[in-house]
Amino acid sequence: MTETELRVSKIQNGTVLDHLTAGEALHVLAMLGIDGSGGETVSLGMNVPSDRLGRKDVVKVEGRELSDSEAEVLSLIAPEATVNIVRDYDVVEKRRVERPEEVSGVLTCPNSECITNAGEPADPTFAVLDDGVRCEYCGEIVRDDITAHLGDGPQSV
Amino acid sequence: MQQDHLLTAKQLSRADIEAVLERAAEFDGDPDAARERHAGELLALCFFEPSTRTKMSFETAAKRLGAGVVDMGSVDDSSVKKGESLADTARVVEGYADGIVLRHPRQGSAKLASEHVDVPVVNAGDGAGHHPSQTLLDLYTIREHAGLDDLSIGIVGDLKYGRTVHSLAHALTNFDARQHFVSPESLRLPRSVRYDLHEAGAQVREHEDLEAVLPNVDVLYVTRIQRERFPDDDEYEAVAGEYRLTPELLAEHASDDLAVMHPLPRVDEIAPEVDDTEYATYFEQAHNGVPVRMALLDSLL
Numbered sequence: 162m163t164e165t166e167l168r169v170s171k172i173q174n175g176t177v178l179d180h181l182t183a184g185e186a187l188h189v190l191a192m193l194g195i196d197g198s199g200g201e202t203v204s205l206g207m208n209v210p211s212d213r214l215g216r217k218d219v220v221k222v223e224g225r226e227l228s229d230s231e232a233e234v235l236s237l238i239a240p241e242a243t244v245n246i247v248r249d250y251d252v253v254e255k256r257r258v259e260r261p262e263e264v265s266g267v268l269t270c271p272n273s274e275c276i277t278n279a280g281e282p283a284d285p286t287f288a289v290l291d292d293g294v295r296c297e298y299c300g301e302i303v304r305d306d307i308t309a310h311l312g313d314g315p316q317s318v
Numbered sequence: 319m320q321q322d323h324l325l326t327a328k329q330l331s332r333a334d335i336e337a338v339l340e341r342a343a344e345f346d347g348d349p350d351a352a353r354e355r356h357a358g359e360l361l362a363l364c365f366f367e368p369s370t371r372t373k374m375s376f377e378t379a380a381k382r383l384g385a386g387v388v389d390m391g392s393v394d395d396s397s398v399k400k401g402e403s404l405a406d407t408a409r410v411v412e413g414y415a416d417g418i419v420l421r422h423p424r425q426g427s428a429k430l431a432s433e434h435v436d437v438p439v440v441n442a443g444d445g446a447g448h449h450p451s452q453t454l455l456d457l458y459t460i461r462e463h464a465g466l467d468d469l470s471i472g473i474v475g476d477l478k479y480g481r482t483v484h485s486l487a488h489a490l491t492n493f494d495a496r497q498h499f500v501s502p503e504s505l506r507l508p509r510s511v512r513y514d515l516h517e518a519g520a521q522v523r524e525h526e527d528l529e530a531v532l533p534n535v536d537v538l539y540v541t542r543i544q545r546e547r548f549p550d551d552d553e554y555e556a557v558a559g560e561y562r563l564t565p566e567l568l569a570e571h572a573s574d575d576l577a578v579m580h581p582l583p584r585v586d587e588i589a590p591e592v593d594d595t596e597y598a599t600y601f602e603q604a605h606n607g608v609p610v611r612m613a614l615l616d617s618l619l
């Protein structure tokens with residue numbers, strides 16, 4: 162049994178995010194709106210040796226299953242990530258994140274003049290470009306530091 | 319047009335543009351022929367910021383098609399002041415009218431409104447975003463004076479915040495047009511527009527010096543540089559002076575058949591003395607707003 166598999170098997174119910182880009186673990190937690198205040202058990206490994214990536218981060222969250230829209234945004238920060246859903250100590254689902262054509266509901270638009278920042282019933286939606294994302298309402302392009310534009314956490318868990 | 323709404327110039331294909339311009343030319347030639355085409359229909363004018371000119375142009379176009387208009391009035395008098403969302407306003411107005419013309423200070427507002435209604439929405443300006451009906455009348459005017467293919471156009475002024483510039487630049491990518499953008503460094507085209515022009519394979523050059531561009535363009539599209547874009551008055555005066563068009567400047571540098579356009583209102587970026595020269599095309603451009611908006615409404619309503 163490899164060390165990674167050992168770690169995966171350690172939580173009872175929840176999500177293990179593996180193969181995260183080294184150094185992005187804290188951004189991933191921010192994206193998921195997890196700051197420990199909910200009382201859930203969170204563990205993370207940073208710069209863990211990895212055959213595939215050289216170094217990687219790993220995040221484990223007890224009692225929380227990642228939604229599809231969260232996994233999509235995760236792909237923007239950590240394109241090599243794998244999402245493991247764990248129930249009763251078993252990995253019941255394991256998948257690579259896929260870069261979607263658009264992401265909705267997780268990022269907020271950095272353009273203060275954008276209609277999505279005006280308290281309207283609009284789900285901020287972003288087209289995914291080769292090297293960034295673009296607001297479908299105002300056209301603003303975000304290239305660097307996508308995590309700076311995370312909203313107040315995901316609407317669905 | 320293939321679409322249900324007119325939200326950005328980016329959505330317009332060459333065929334869409336040509337269809338509107340040709341219909342506009344028919345209406346221009348014989349305004350009476352359209353008198354009853356949309357009798358009994360109603361167009362709602364929702365202007366969340368003042369724009370007498372664009373609003374009157376749409377109202378005139380609707381009435382010349384036989385349609386009536388209902389006007390939200392100024393924002394001060396409406397439920398908007400009480401905090402109603404744009405989405406709610408649009409849904410309410412949808413119950414009154416067969417189409418909505420929307421001017422709103424925020425980018426993306428027309429798209430948002432269109433998501434909540436089943437009647438056509440025309441974006442009549444969304445902040446620093448788009449103003450596609452202005453673009454159609456600009457294209458109509460350019461076509462009359464220089465043609466849309468094998469065109470060399472200079473676009474000068476506030477390229478960063480100028481929505482008429484953004485929409486026109488997008489639309490011109492459908493044609494064989496060389497676009498010369500002239501502005502101070504601080505008012506260059508925004509990144510998102512440059513990205514689109516690059517993606518579209520547009521022929522684009524950026525300049526700071528107006529004089530150098532003048533001899534090489536068939537059309538000069540001038541926009542206003544606003545004082546509030548600059549940290550202090552001195553800087554504004556310096557830039558505004560550099561891009562101010564006078565008969566002398568034009569006589570010295572421009573080709574004789576240059577058409578000078580401007581979306582209006584102008585302040586002092588074009589000297590009044592230019593009005594009496596052959597270059598001045600901006601009042602004709604404004605008049606073209608009515609037949610072009612007639613053609614646009616005719617295709618959407």
Ligand SMILES: [Zn+2]
Pocket residue numbers: 270271272275276277296297298299300301426
């Ligand atoms: Zn936006």
